[in-house]
Amino acid sequence: MIYDVIVVGGGLAGMRAAIAAHDAGYKVGLVSKIHPVRSHSGAAQGGINAALANHPDAGDDTPDRHAYDTVKGSDFLADQDAVELMTATAPEIIIEMEHWGCPFSRYPNGKIAQRPFGGAGYPRTCYGADRTGLYLLHTCYEQVVKRNIEVLYERFVIRLAYRDKRVAGVVFLNMHSGEFETLAANAVIFATGGSGRVYSLNTTNAHASTGLGVAIPYWAGVPLKDMEFIQFHPTGLEGSSILMTEGCRGEGGYLLNNRGERFMKNYVSEKIMELAPRDITARSIRTEINEGRGFEDRYVHLDLRHLGEKKINERLPGIREICMKFKNIDPVFQPIPIYPAMHYTMGGIDCDGVGETEMEGLFAAGECACVSVHGANRLGGNSLLETIVFGKIVGDHVARKIKDKSRTADNEALATALTAEKDRFQRLLASEGKENPYDIKNELSKLMFDDFGIFRNEADMKKGVGEILALKERFGKIRKISDTGKFNFDYLWVTEIAGNLDTALAIATGALNRMESRGAHYRLDAPKRMDDRWMKHTLHRYHETNPEISYKPVRFTKFQPEERKY
């Protein structure tokens, strides 16, 4: 049996792609290591951008203006044709989600409500209170149920089966049975989300967001792109790093240092203040803390008190709930302690505007993909947008591409990949080392934050690359893993760590090689953007110790590079 399309990952991008391929009449299997409603798309809070022009102050907003803001936000590294496609598709795809039942918040005239977000010239972020991701995710899952699309959940995909750069299917551990299995497919779409857990001690991301879905194609020879661009969200809750939505500032929240100053006025114009793009805001907060104007040298305050209880309950109920449950503070009466936390991977699997990768039959969509629509810095509200726009576009494209339904399963390629994974499993079971793999994960996170964080420099990054290589060597000497049969989480997490290490090395070498500052990649030893040398995407090809780095041009349409001022 062969599936026309296997989608790996059950978040918004994966489900939207599955729906598109299903609606085109193909046999689709949606495979995910967790149930789709558990996906991290559901943790997105603040909203999703589209030039609907519903806001009273945004009557003349257009997809073009949205595209300009996105390109400028990307520090001119985004591919402009892809950005224009995304912003032009945005209104219709959000209307479609509304028609499917998504409970957006409303204006008195009954239209979808929109709020201001960072780096945007117009208030164009559509929202459902501060639970926009949850509402979109559940709405999309409802449509998957309606269509009776086959969902194979708690299947942990770990390997691609392929031959001569042509995909044959996937190998996975069925968590329910404890058995390794394969699925044959004409096309495979990876929609596995971000790599936040490479920075596991300081990220807003879920435990599931490990980036293994980026590592799997990378190991199979597919290049990654722009991995050095790591977004730090300005407002992670101090301690747990749980996201405090940009909507807090969109609704009028202040950032205050230990002198009670709205310090953003020292970094951007008074018109922009707290609504600067995330890279700039995160650097500003970090600077305040580094120069002694933070609290306990760790955090600053996000102050919502002046918004009042009614507005907080109506627009930011989830934020209030999280603060009370995780920090025992009530933002109606107390400022929220926040610091920047790793939030998003702008880079990912190198693909074009319709999700095609270097491997025939393998496609990518959502955060694991790098189209690139975010370039060096993503704007808030554009990630949810990317998931459903490119989920649909890639699903539609795959459906057009695989018209030949007579294809048969490449059983030999599948068997080879299955055997390779079973052998790896046996080696892990028989490992005779002493190292605790989870110590390696924690040490990796710490060095990534210290050496490849908000402010970077040559010496730290060189040291960091050496430390990652040392951790990789130690990983070869871990203790044997547990053999538990069903739901073998030790195997799962240890495998995730293997992915973390190589993803980290791609991030690190990409960052070390890029001798400029652009968007989220900021080097103290090269603080300027250098368009003549570095207006290009990084490509990373897998090598165990020394990933191969090359570059490819950025695609331009009509937006000329300019100094990025706010």
Place this chain on the structure above:
Amino acid sequence: MPTFKVFRFNPDKDEKPYFDTFELPDIKGMTVLEGLYYILENLDSTLAFRSSCRQGVCGSCAMHINDRYNLACESQVATLGNVITVRPLSHMKIIRDMVVDLTPFFAQYEAIKPYLVPKEVPGPREFLQSEKDRARIDHHVDCILCACCYGSCPVVATDEKYLGPHALLKALRFIEDSRDGETYERLAFVASDEGIFRCHTIFNCQKVCPKDLDPTGAIGKLKMKSIWAKLTGKLGKNG
């Protein structure tokens, strides 16, 4: 130093379930989920539990913690006393340790037709919905499908066909949505033999919901609506 008493059971190997006891270090702000990760990473790597977002929105880590069902990620160790006892959700087959088989839970969710059936033909723009109409589905739309309510429901315990508080809350979410056109079909379905009238109004689901939602109230509302619809002939004579 908190002590974790953790339910263990591997039906493939163990004759019956048992508890393992772990002493954990004092870590400021530690949640029960972080405690379980501490055990997995440092003390016993065979432990099985689901988790993902660790911020109370994905619904993976519902379990029984001391005296109530709750999300492990939202449960602060410091508020739970010296001994913390964790067990899996009730009424479902245990696959291993804290991992239960959620198949019936999702099957019942699917049974209520959990998607909007628009009453108007979609046009190029959004369906208009007044703020007041939108407010009618407030809270109902916040369900994360964690199954705390399902695990706590004594009716679920005795009747595996009962639709359950999660599915019934979801049904009300669509019935109350001004854009949905299948109100009476939905009411007829939830009023059928395995629906709302099996509920004994015990309030467990309302008490345990980690999102402060009110499935008990939703079921009550559905009862009133379906009785009124029946009395006014909207559900037909045998509806």
